[in-house]
Amino acid sequence: MMKTYRFCIIGVGLIGGSLGLALKKFKLAREVIGFGRNPARLKEAKRLGAIDGFSLSLKEVLRDVDIVVIATPVAKILDFAKEVFREAREGSIVIDVGSTKSLIVRQIEKIKPKGIGFVGCHPLAGSEKSGVRYASPNLFLHAPCIITKTNKTDKDALRTVSSIWEKLGSKVIIMEPAEHDRVLSFISHLPHMLSVALVNTVSSKYLKLASGGFRDMTRIASSEPVMWHDICLTNRINILKAIDIYKRCLEEIAHSIKTSDSSSLLKTLKFAKDKRDILLKENL
Amino acid sequence: MMKTYRFCIIGVGLIGGSLGLALKKFKLAREVIGFGRNPARLKEAKRLGAIDGFSLSLKEVLRDVDIVVIATPVAKILDFAKEVFREAREGSIVIDVGSTKSLIVRQIEKIKPKGIGFVGCHPLAGSEKSGVRYASPNLFLHAPCIITKTNKTDKDALRTVSSIWEKLGSKVIIMEPAEHDRVLSFISHLPHMLSVALVNTVSSKYLKLASGGFRDMTRIASSEPVMWHDICLTNRINILKAIDIYKRCLEEIAHSIKTSDSSSLLKTLKFAKDKRDILLKENL
Secondary structure, three states, X not given: OOOOEEEEEEOOOXXXXXXXXXXXXXXXXXXXXXXXXXXXXXXHHHHOOOOOEEEOOHHHHHOOOOEEEEOOOHHHHHHHHHHHHHHOOOOOEEEEOOOOOHHHHHHHHHHOOOOOEEEEEEEOOOOOOOOHHHOOOOOOOOOEEEEEOOOOOOHHHHHHHHHHHHXXXXXXEEEOHHHHXXXXXXXXXXXXXXXXXXXXXXXXXXXXXXXXXXHHXXXXXXXXXXXXXXXXXXXXXXXXXHHHHHHHHHHHHHHHHHOOOHHHHHHHHHHHXXXXXXHHHOOO | OOOOEEEEEEOOOHHHHHHHHHHHHOOOEEEEEEEOOOHHHHHHHHHOOOOOEEEOOHHHHHOOOOEEEEOOOHHHHHHHHHHHHHHOOOOOEEEEOOOOOHHXXXXXXXXXXXXXXXXXXXXXXXXXXXXXXXXXXXOOOOOEEEEEOOOOOOHHHHHHHHHHHHHOOOEEEEEOHHHHHHHHHHHHHHHHHHHHHHHHHOOHHHHHHOOHHHHHHHHHHHOOHHHHHHHHHHOHHHHHHHHHHXXXXXXXXXXXXXXXOHXXXXXXXXXXXXXXXXXXXXXX
């Protein structure tokens, strides 16, 4: 029989809510209790079946919980971790699902008491939508989930947490927090900034002519600003480096166009096509 | 009864092929003849029903044709127009569907004989895929189609061509070629260059972690390089201007991140979200 746990999810938005639904769908949870500051949001999460119940007292909740998931915006994770560590029972595991990892994992590992496990996680799933009403039990299916490992990570906790994500359908990848932040700055944070800059470049009066390409490229600019503000400021150096490299690539294209350098322009376009086509061919 | 025409489509790729299918679906064509340099491609177009027949002799084809559509890559449009003008019968109309308009329309209007109409068109439809096998009769449904008007445009020809695109389901917008190229540099050509630069920025080894946002933002980088090479070099000045404005918007974001300027960063993110959300709300 599959091992089951009692979960507490702090912050039942798109990710927290989807996790609740998934844990129940894949029968990993004996119980999922929600916790948060906003009773209306918790009630909605319960109505949607993302949690079995909720409480406004963390102390009360954590008495019987095996695994605590902190699924709040990045800037609030540390404060919640502090509260959780005060109340969590010996042997329980705390995970966060924040989009940046170096700073959070370092801060949390500093304050983590002995006897409680901590594993930083980042399911690469989500959308430009936010809120539990968009939650889905299948959000993590086939999606990568990065789990961080440091010299302070408890091996048993890491194994337990990896196995849970795998059972939810995720492709678990283990890496150091610093590597996570470097990789994500390129494949997630940079694209986001580019999308935002594109929307801000284009005059509103042209928007009615936006076709598929423009819509696709700007979809993520509709994401929650506070979440992205937090991501930017907790992964500053990597994002700035990625923007710098990007600016050079864009400058190269602009230079080819400026000098009408056909062969260099064609080479750049072809290089991009061949590289991007890999995502289709290998069905990665 | 709806007026019908005999069409010749030069270049039966994604756009030319879709136009053939659409003209037949919406019963605007008495006959659609394909013309091109590659018999295999023309045979495929016939097999897929995009054309009724084809010929390798333009002279033979144009004897009975009312409307000639030049749907080749931008760089070849002028040469085909020259050939067409030598053979087209008095009273016929020539249109092109190229993605840039100023240069093409200017060049074609210079060589156009009296008695033949010419109207520059640009259906804002298409995809990163190319070739007649991806053609669809519904490609133009609800999509904007920009039709250019200059002081040399024949009014009857303009009316006829507008009415045809409308019957195919397009939202016709009439503008000057220069305005078309300015608008498109922002909503189509700039996004394309940004997508290409993003693919070229990111290391191949990170691609396996690409999630929805990255995939959406780089989809159009898989487009046909030759087509985009032509677009870039026939709309150079506008694209370079758009890239310049874009670089300033990106620099503004980078500066906010660099200086950890929370309020300015949040303002920029929120501005983009509010603007992009219009595309959802108004269902434009």
